[in-house]
Amino acid sequence: xxxxxxxxxxxxxxxxxxxxxxxxxxxxxxxxxxxxxxxxxxxxxxxxxxxxxxxxxxxxxxxxxxxxxxxxxxxxxxxxxxxxxxxxxxxxxxxxxxxxxxxxxxxxxxxxxxxxxxxxxxxxxxxxxxxxxxxxxxxxxxxxxxxxxxxxxxxxxxxxxxxxxxxxxxxxxxxxxxxxxxxxxxxxxxxxxxxxxxxxxxxxxxxxxxxxxxxxxxxxxxxxxxxxxxxxxxxxxxxxxxxxxxxxxxxxxxxxxxxxxxxxxxxxxxxxxxxxxxxxxxxxxxxxxxxxxxxxxxxxxxxxxxxxxxxxxxxxxxxxxxxxxxxxxxxxxxxxxxxxxxxxxxxxxxxxxxxxxxxxxxxxxxxxxxxxxxxxxxxxxxxxxxxxxxxxxxxxxxxxxxxx
Amino acid sequence: xxxxxxxxxxxxxxxxxxxxxxxxxxxxxxxxxxxxxxxxxxxxxxxxxxxxxxxxxxxxxxxxxxxxxxxxxxxxxxxxxxxxxxxxxxxxxxxxxxxxxxxxxxxxxxxxxxxxxxxxxxxxxxxxxxxxxxxxxxxxxxxxxxxxxxxxxxxxxxxxxxxxxxxxxxxxxxxxxxxxxxxxxxxxxxxxxxxxxxxxxxxxxxxxxxxxxxxxxxxxxxxxxxxxxxxxxxxxxxxxxxxxxx
Numbered sequence: 143x144x145x146x147x148x149x150x151x152x153x154x155x156x157x158x159x160x161x162x163x164x165x166x167x168x169x170x171x172x173x174x175x176x177x178x179x180x181x182x183x184x185x186x187x188x189x190x191x192x193x194x195x196x197x198x199x200x201x202x203x204x205x206x207x208x209x210x211x212x213x214x215x216x217x218x219x220x221x222x223x224x225x226x227x228x229x230x231x232x233x234x235x236x237x238x239x240x241x242x243x244x245x246x247x248x249x250x251x252x253x254x255x256x257x258x259x260x261x262x263x264x265x266x267x268x269x270x271x272x273x274x275x276x277x278x279x280x281x282x283x284x285x286x287x288x289x290x291x292x293x294x295x296x297x298x299x300x301x302x303x304x305x306x307x308x309x310x311x312x313x314x315x316x317x318x319x320x321x322x323x324x325x326x327x328x329x330x331x332x333x334x335x336x337x338x339x340x341x342x343x344x345x346x347x348x349x350x351x352x353x354x355x356x357x358x359x360x361x362x363x364x365x366x367x368x369x370x371x372x373x374x375x376x377x378x379x380x381x382x383x384x385x386x387x388x389x390x391x392x393x394x395x396x397x398x399x400x401x402x403x404x405x406x407x408x409x410x411x412x413x414x415x416x417x418x419x420x421x422x423x424x425x426x427x428x429x430x431x432x433x434x435x436x437x438x439x440x441x442x443x444x445x446x447x448x449x450x451x452x453x454x455x456x457x458x459x460x461x462x463x464x465x466x467x468x469x470x471x472x473x474x475x476x477x478x479x480x481x482x483x484x485x486x487x488x489x490x491x492x493x494x495x496x497x498x499x500x501x502x503x504x505x506x507x508x509x510x511x512x513x514x515x516x517x518x519x520x521x522x523x524x525x526x527x528x529x530x531x532x533x534x535x536x537x538x539x540x541x542x543x544x545x546x
Numbered sequence: 547x548x549x550x551x552x553x554x555x556x557x558x559x560x561x562x563x564x565x566x567x568x569x570x571x572x573x574x575x576x577x578x579x580x581x582x583x584x585x586x587x588x589x590x591x592x593x594x595x596x597x598x599x600x601x602x603x604x605x606x607x608x609x610x611x612x613x614x615x616x617x618x619x620x621x622x623x624x625x626x627x628x629x630x631x632x633x634x635x636x637x638x639x640x641x642x643x644x645x646x647x648x649x650x651x652x653x654x655x656x657x658x659x660x661x662x663x664x665x666x667x668x669x670x671x672x673x674x675x676x677x678x679x680x681x682x683x684x685x686x687x688x689x690x691x692x693x694x695x696x697x698x699x700x701x702x703x704x705x706x707x708x709x710x711x712x713x714x715x716x717x718x719x720x721x722x723x724x725x726x727x728x729x730x731x732x733x734x735x736x737x738x739x740x741x742x743x744x745x746x747x748x749x750x751x752x753x754x755x756x757x758x759x760x761x762x763x764x765x766x767x768x769x770x771x772x773x774x775x776x777x778x779x780x781x782x783x784x785x786x787x788x789x790x791x792x
Contacts, residue, residue, distance in 0.1 A: 171664070171669060172657070172660055172661050172663075172664035172669060172673075173664065175653070175657065176650065176652070176653065176661065179650075179652035179653060180652055183651075183652045454648065455648075455650045455651075458644070458648040458650070459661075459665070460633065461607070461609055461636070461642055461648075462636065462637065462642060462662055462665055462709075463633050463634065463635075463636035463637025463638070463640070463665055463666075464633065464637070464665050465630055465633050465634070465637075466629075466630065466633075468665065540609045541604050541609050541610055543609075543642075543644055543648055544600045544603065544604055544609070544644070544721055
């Protein structure tokens with residue numbers, strides 16, 4: 143009898159080692175193996191989970207990328223023209239909420255201890271008349287050409303120096319359609335003055351629908367009807383070793399009708415205005431939240447149903463003496479594996495979408511810290527989604543193994 | 547037939563009462579069971595359906611707690627133990643063989659045994675070797691990578707026995723181990739359990755309805771209406787039968 147023979151063999155092997163030498167085989171920890179086998183066992187269900195997580199990751203990544211892109215776009219002009227301190231008219235909400243300083247601020251700032259330089263920057267709305275007819279509002283930005291911080295940056299055609307000639311402008315290539323021009327030397331009307339396009343930039347777009355039009359400082363004053371010493375902002379550079387807070391307070395004391403902000407404060411104020419006060423950010427946040435909810439619901443539903451499908455195996459494990467922690471670990475590994483695979487696929491898809499949106503009006507940015515954050519959120523979301531499954535397995539009565 | 551000279555009591559149940567449900571619909575399933583299981587013995591527990599066999603098996607395996615009475619396993623009193631402490635006791639001292647095998651369908655034969663070893667903190671390459679040896683010992687050395695879905699009932703039950711023995715627990719509890727098997731495989735499994743019981747460090751208790759399995763028993767307990775109705779030791783021990791069959 144074959145089995146009888148093996149039974150005797152068994153009795154022998156309990157006391158003596160197997161005569162056949164056996165090579166140790168490196169294997170995955172059983173708890174991991176059990177988790178991924180359970181996960182991949184029902185492929186359709188696994189596919190649905192991964193698609194759900196992927197969709198969730200894409201949604202959250204794109205919404206976050208748009209949020210980050212918007213935040214960067216809002217601060218782009220401030221970042222492109224950095225200063226230690228910004229002197230702005232009292233009550234300024236954002237850099238593109240223009241009004242004029244009185245005109246004495248530059249000299250008052252220059253006279254403050256610790257100040258090395260102070261530069262004018264003018265921002266104003268203006269009317270752009272297209273060559274073929276039709277008008278649109280633009281945001282006029284004027285900076286001094288002799289400054290190393292002169293705008294615009296990213297000039298691909300023409301030069302910044304050409305802007306010093308009267309009646310010249312620079313615009314971004316992406317605004318050609320909006321502004322009715324298409325090449326260097328095209329002409330249009332700006333606040334009733336004929337201007338010539340002498341420089342073209344790439345990817346210098348505003349957060350709002352108003353196109354940027356860059357001009358020299360003098361040109362901007364003339365077009366905006368400002369006095370010769372007026373500007374919207376003073377960009378203050380400090381002497382080496384000067385204490386920024388001391389200088390800030392001193393300038394603020396000397397110029398009571400202004401606010402003196404650090405670079406970061408002005409960035410944050412501008413971003414907060416557009417993203418928080420206008421509700422634009424809330425819409426993006428809602429999109430992110432929706433993505434998370436979709437992800438959580440799909441993962442929770444799939445993990446719960448997978449746990450139900452494998453409930454007898456979990457009960458058997460419990461009967462064999464597995465602690466609740468062991469079984470919880472299986473569920474958590476399933477959740478993390480789902481999250482990991484969903485994240486990789488979702489992020490790949492999001493990166494493709496971000497790449498595709500590069501030269502469109504939509505700015506989507508993905509950074510390493512954001513990708514890491516999204517990874518943590520995805521894994522956290524999957525672990526949170528595992529809660530219902532965990533409650534289910536922790537409550538298993540191992541006695542059910544005898545009733546089947 | 548007398549008890550083996552070097553055997554010792556590994557499971558001791560005293561005055562076990564189990565009440566299921568709550569008043570007024572409560573049912574007294576066990577009505578005061580006194581039982582001792584000794585190492586080196588295969589004990590068969592028989593009785594009609596509803597007599598309380600499986601409930602008693604669950605209590606002896608620390609899966610259910612008795613309403614009244616005392617249970618000691620491997621010298622440890624189970625009263626007042628928490629669920630996790632009972633799980634720990636099961637893990638260390640009790641191996642189960644189920645009627646429906648209860649193998650994890652997504653794991654191969656060797657992995658099913660390794661899973662039981664993993665619960666006992668035996669893992670890595672050593673666990674693989676130990677699991678493969680256990681399967682070889684139950685005659686499945688050639689089927690270690692087979693998935694449960696590709697195995698016959700007899701093979702699955704042998705994997706289940708190998709799994710129960712993983713980590714060398716001192717008590718093996720088998721619930722109708724031959725019920726789902728044909729006669730030939732059923733007898734082979736019983737013979738295997740009788741061999742397992744030859745180890746004087748281990749006691750084996752099997753619940754069965756199958757009278758053909760009685761020949762392998764060192765001791766037969768009959769249970770009826772929640773009480774032990776009889777306990778006898780056949781003249782020829784199960785071990786002797788197993789050896790003779792071989």
